[in-house]
Amino acid sequence: MKVRLPLLLVLITGIFGALPFLIPHHVIQTADNEFRNSVLVIIGAFSLVLGVGSIIRHHMDKVRRKREHWGYSWVLLISLLITSIIGLFGGIDGNGSLPTHIGNFHFDIQTIFIRMEVPLGATMFSILAFFMSSAAYRSFKARSFEATLLLLTAFIVMFGSVPLSAYLIPKLPHFAEWILTVPSTAAKRGMGFGIALGGLATSLKIILGIERGWLGGTK
Amino acid sequence: MTHNPWIWVSAILTLGIFSFLYKENPFYRVCEHLFIGISNGYSITFVWHRVLMPTLINPVAHGEKLWLILIAIIGAFYFMYFIPQISWLVRIPIAIVLGYGAGASIPRGIDAAIVQQLRATIITRSTFLSVYNGIWSIVILFGVIATISYFFFSRERKGILKPLSYTGIVFIMIGFGASFGYTVMARVSLLIGRLTFLLRDWLGIIH
Numbered sequence: 001m002k003v004r005l006p007l008l009l010v011l012i013t014g015i016f017g018a019l020p021f022l023i024p025h026h027v028i029q030t031a032d033n034e035f036r037n038s039v040l041v042i043i044g045a046f047s048l049v050l051g052v053g054s055i056i057r058h059h060m061d062k063v064r065r066k067r068e069h070w071g072y073s074w075v076l077l078i079s080l081l082i083t084s085i086i087g088l089f090g091g092i093d094g095n096g097s098l099p100t101h102i103g104n105f106h107f108d109i110q111t112i113f114i115r116m117e118v119p120l121g122a123t124m125f126s127i128l129a130f131f132m133s134s135a136a137y138r139s140f141k142a143r144s145f146e147a148t149l150l151l152l153t154a155f156i157v158m159f160g161s162v163p164l165s166a167y168l169i170p171k172l173p174h175f176a177e178w179i180l181t182v183p184s185t186a187a188k189r190g191m192g193f194g195i196a197l198g199g200l201a202t203s204l205k206i207i208l209g210i211e212r213g214w215l216g217g218t219k
Numbered sequence: 220m221t222h223n224p225w226i227w228v229s230a231i232l233t234l235g236i237f238s239f240l241y242k243e244n245p246f247y248r249v250c251e252h253l254f255i256g257i258s259n260g261y262s263i264t265f266v267w268h269r270v271l272m273p274t275l276i277n278p279v280a281h282g283e284k285l286w287l288i289l290i291a292i293i294g295a296f297y298f299m300y301f302i303p304q305i306s307w308l309v310r311i312p313i314a315i316v317l318g319y320g321a322g323a324s325i326p327r328g329i330d331a332a333i334v335q336q337l338r339a340t341i342i343t344r345s346t347f348l349s350v351y352n353g354i355w356s357i358v359i360l361f362g363v364i365a366t367i368s369y370f371f372f373s374r375e376r377k378g379i380l381k382p383l384s385y386t387g388i389v390f391i392m393i394g395f396g397a398s399f400g401y402t403v404m405a406r407v408s409l410l411i412g413r414l415t416f417l418l419r420d421w422l423g424i425i426h
Contacts, residue, residue, distance in 0.1 A: 002307040002310070005311065005314075006310035007314070009314035009315055009318060010314045010317060012318065013314070013315050013318030013319040013322060014318040014319070014321050015322060016318075016319065016322060017318065017320065017321065017322025017323035017324075017325075018322040018325050018326050019322075020323075021323075021327060022326060037274070038274055038290065039290050039315070040315075041270060041274050042270075042271070042274055042275050042294050043290065043293060043294045043315060044316065045270040045271050045275075046291075046296075046297045047294075047312070048263065049297040049298055049300075051259070052259050052262070052263060053298075053300065053301055072251075072252045073252070075249050075252040076252040076255050077256065079252070079253050079260065080260045082260070083256065083257050083260025083261060083263075084260040084263045086264075087263065087265075087267075087268070088267055091268065092264060092268040092269065105224065109261065109264050111225065112257065115226075115229050116228060116229070116257055117254070117261055119229040119230075119232050119233050119416070120232050120233075120253065121254065122412060123232070123237060123409075123413050124236050124254065125406060126406055126407075126409035126412070127237065127239060127240060129403060129410050130240060132399075132403055133403065136403075146388055146389070146392045147392075149389060149396065150392045150395055150396040150399065153392070153393045153395075153399075154397070154399045154400035154403065157396065157397045158403060158407075179393060181355075182355045182359060183358070183362055183393040186358065186360075186361070186362025186363050186366065186390050186394075187362060187366050187394030187395075189336050189359070189362075189363050189366075190364075190367045190370075190387070190391075191366060191370075191391070191394070192336060193332070193333060193363075193367060194367070195332070196328050196332030196333050196336075199324060199328055199332075200325055203321035203322070203324050203325050203328070204321075204325065206317060207318060207322060214310075214313060214317055215310055216310075
C-alpha cells in the first residue's frame with residue numbers, strides 16, 4: 001500500500017500526461033487542461049508546505065538546542081511570521097482587513113517585496129559577479145588550450161555586449177553574436193540531444209516504477 | 220540624500236549584503252536570514268492570494284467544482300511529512316505531480332528537444348539560398364556531430380573518432396565560455412543596478 005499506491009498513481013498520471021499529445025480529441029484536451037490548471041496548480045501550491053515547514057522546523061530546532069548562530073534563526077522566524085501576517089491579512093494589494101499604512105507610510109506586502117526582498121535578492125546575486133570572476137581566474141588560469149578557449153570566448157561575449165567594444169573594435173559585437181549563433185548553438189544542440197534522451201529515459205523509468213528514489217525509501 | 224525611510228531600509232540591506240565582500244559578519248548574516256524569512260513569507264502570501272483563492276477557495280465557496288475539495292485533501296497530504304507515522308502519505312501528491320510531469324515530458328521532449336532540433340540542424344537545398352547561411356549551417360551540423368561524438372563512449376577513441384571528439388571539446392568549450400560570459404554579464408548588470416540605486420536613489424550623487 002505505502003509503495004504500490006504511489007507507484008500505481010505515477011503510472012496512471014504518467015500515461016494521462018502523455019495522452020493529450022497523442023490523442024487530439026477535445027474530451028482528452030479539456031480533461032488535460034482542467035488537470036493542469038486546477039489539480040496540478042492546487043497540489044503544487046500545497047507543496048510549499050514542505051519547503052516552508054522544513055525551514056521553520058530546522059530553525060526552531062536550532063533555537064531550541066541553542067546551536068551555533070541560533071540568534072539569527074530568530075531573525076528568520078520573526079521576519080517570516082510578520083511578512084506572512086501582513087500578506088495574508090493585509091491583502092496582496094494592501095486591501096485586506098489588516099491596516100497596512102500609518103499616514104503616508106505604507107508597509108503592505110508589495111512594498112515589503114519591492115523595498116526589502118528585491119534589493120536583498122539583487123545584491124545577493126550581484127556579489128556573485130566577484131566570486132565567479134575570481135573562481136574562474138583561479139580554476140582556469142589558461143592552463144590548457146581548452147581552458148584558454150573558454151576564457152577567450154567568455155571575454156569576447158562579455159566585451160562584445162558592451163557599447164565600448166563597438167567603439168574600439170567595430171566588428172567585435174558581430175563576432176560575439178556569431179559565436180552565440182553558430183559554434184555555441186552547435187555545442188548546445190549536441191549536448192541537448194544527450195540531455196533530452198537522458199530525460200526521456202528517466203521519465204520512462206519513473207513511470208514504470210524502475211526509478212524509485214523519489215519515494216524516499218521503500219518502506 | 221533621500222528622506223524616504225523605505226529607500227534607507229533598501230540601502231542598509233544592500234550594504235549589509237555587500238559587506239560579505241570584506242568577510243562574513245553579523246550584519247551580513249542578519250540580512251541573509253531576513254532575505255529567507257521575507258521570501259518565504261511572500262511565497263505564502265502569493266500562493267494564498269493568487270493561487271489557492273482563485274483556483275480552490277472561491278469556486279468551492281460558490282458551490283462550483285466541489286470535487287476540488289478532494290484535490291485539496293490530496294494536497295494537504297504534504298502536511299503528513301511532519302508526522303512520522305503517516306509520512307508515507309506525502310508520496311501521493313508527489314506521485315501525481317511527478318507522474319504527470321514525466322508522462323507529459325516524453326512526447327513533448329521528443330518533439331521539442333529531438334525532432335525540432337534535428338529539423339533545424341539538417342541541411343536542405345533551401346539552406347543555401349544565402350551563401351553565409353549555408354556555410355554556417357554546415358559548421359553547425361559538423362559541430363553537433365563532433366559534440367555528440369565526444370559523449371560517445373561505446374568505442375575506443377581512435378581513428379576518425381579521436382579528432383572528431385577533440386573538435387567536439389572545442390565546440391563545447393566555446394559553448395560553455397559563451398554561457399559563462401552571459402552569466403557574468405547578468406550578474407554585472409545586477410551589480411550596476413545596485414550601485415545605481417545607492418548612488419542615485421539613496422545618496423543622490425548621480426542623476
